[in-house]
Amino acid sequence: MSNENKTDEMEDDVLNNIEDQATEQDNSSSAEDNANMEEEISLEEKLQADLNKEKDKFLRLFAEFENYKRRTSKERMDLFKTAGQEVIVSLLPVMDDFDRALKELSKSEDQEMFKGVELINNKFKETLKNKGLQEVAVKQGDSFDAEIHDAITQIPAPEKKLKGKIIDVVEKGFKLGDKIIRHPKVVVGN
Secondary structure: OOHHHHHHHHHHHHHHHHHHHHHHHHHHHHHHHHHHHHHHHHHHHHHHHHHHHHHHHHHHHHHHHHHHHHHHHHHHHHHHHOOOHHHHHHHHHHHHHHHHHHHHHHHOOOHHHHHHHHHHHHHHHHHHHHOOEEEEOOOOOOEOOOOOOEEEEEEOOOOHHHEOEEEEEEEOEEEEOOEEEEOOEEEEEO
16 A cells, blocks of 8 residues: 555545535535525514504504594584574573463464464474474373483372373473483472
């Protein structure tokens, strides 16, 4: 084994070293590639998470805006329905006076005056009705409801079946749209 064998062995060792180094470089470049891939994946995942977060913010903001539009629209409609509420409330005593006047005029002998005042009263009531005013229907014998009726007094019930029921209506009640603007004043039996 002379120099030739030693040279061959040295060449084999050098080749093996080169192959080992190449393998190590491949392994390290694979590790770098894997790290780069993981970095790319994590970057992609991060971007996807940010996108989802922004989408969620947008949807919530959009829903909030839609609710705001719906709420303001409803408030505007309610305002239009009850825009003249103060004026109508101030006219209710006038309507009560008309009713009392008609009651007294019906007792008199001057029927033409009664018919004239009755026509004016009907026109007045019809005008208010067109503006959304409705009378709260209450009659003797109805059950008392504290949310609708205003009890001004309680008296002993003339009959057992009128206990806790309305005996008399002292003043009519009215509502404008769905809102009661004047509760009917009633006498309740106990």
